[in-house]
Amino acid sequence: MSQEPVMSESLYIGECPVCHHGRQVVRKLRGKEGFIIRCEECESEWASPAMASDASAAVLGRYDSDRLANRDDLKGHSWVEYVVNWDEL
Ligand SMILES: [Zn+2]
Numbered sequence: 001m002s003q004e005p006v007m008s009e010s011l012y013i014g015e016c017p018v019c020h021h022g023r024q025v026v027r028k029l030r031g032k033e034g035f036i037i038r039c040e041e042c043e044s045e046w047a048s049p050a051m052a053s054d055a056s057a058a059v060l061g062r063y064d065s066d067r068l069a070n071r072d073d074l075k076g077h078s079w080v081e082y083v084v085n086w087d088e089l
Helices: 078-082
Strands: 012-015 023-029 035-039 044-046 065-068
Touching: 012 078
Parallel strands: none
Antiparallel strands: 012 023, 023 035, 023 065, 035 044
């Protein structure tokens, strides 16, 4: 489970269709460019926001993500339009 305490700062795109409990947060991939979506509760993962509303497209443990993506990471990225709390904070 995540050891990152300040979940309110997570950039997220919606509610998880698998567990219906966690938020789907944007995470930065380790050691390379790019991001994934991961549920902060059940850890379901998606390769992109476009497929993240589909529970059957979720995978577990496929991606080696590094940390929560922040605003600097995502600035100008096409995923910004999916982030529901982009204008908050
Ligand atoms: Zn979930």
